[in-house]
Amino acid sequence: MAKPIRxxxxxxxxxxxxFLKLMEKRENSPMSEIDRKLFANVEKHRKYFESFLN
Incomplete structure (x- = not known):
């Protein structure tokens, strides 16, 4: 049997x-190239991803 999650x-x-300073720094930093490519891919296939939500 699985152990309970704390x-x-x-x-x-x-x-x-x-933690708040780290999150603020991350939020204000420019997007990395990998993040930019991932975001573009999601935008490109937005309808496909949204079909799972409905």
């Missing part, structure tokens, strides 16, 4: 501030 711990204090 809850993800909540970030507090300095850990939370570090």
């Amino acid at each position: 809850a993800t711990p909540t970030l507090r204090g300095e850990e939370a501030r570090k």
Whole structure:
């Protein structure tokens, strides 16, 4: 039988501030070439991906 999954711990204090700074830095950074290609591919096949949601 599978073991139960524990809850993800909540970030507090300095850990939370570090995480927010990292996320802000990532959000403001330019897209990498790989990310750009992936995004273009998703946009190209958007209807196909959306068909799974309906």
